[in-house]
Amino acid sequence: MDYPGRMIGLGVLMVVVIAVLLYVIIRYSLRESERRDKETAYDILQKRYAKGELSQEEYERMKRDLGR
Known part of the structure; x- marks a missing residue:
């Protein structure tokens, strides 16, 4: 059926x-x-350093703070 x-x-x-x-x-x-x-904090840090917004010392200190 x-x-x-x-x-x-x-x-x-x-x-x-x-x-x-x-x-x-x-x-x-x-x-x-x-x-x-999504941009990570490290990506933003690298861009700021590349633009010349940060000195090498500032960049290294911030990079250490981020644990890289």
């Missing part, structure tokens, strides 16, 4: 699976972009 409601159930299941997959993909890509965009 064939059940006509079975096709509706499979359609709903497919929509749910696709929605979950899209959610996971979007969530993962947002998390990765946040990681790439």
Whole structure:
């Protein structure tokens, strides 16, 4: 005996699976972009030294303070 409601159930299941997959993909890509965009204190220190905002002594002291 064939059940006509079975096709509706499979359609709903497919929509749910696709929605979950899209959610996971979007969530993962947002998390990765946040990681790439974050500058560490050490990165900022290096940029300031490269711009000439810090003397070598200041740079070395701050670098030691950061534990590098």
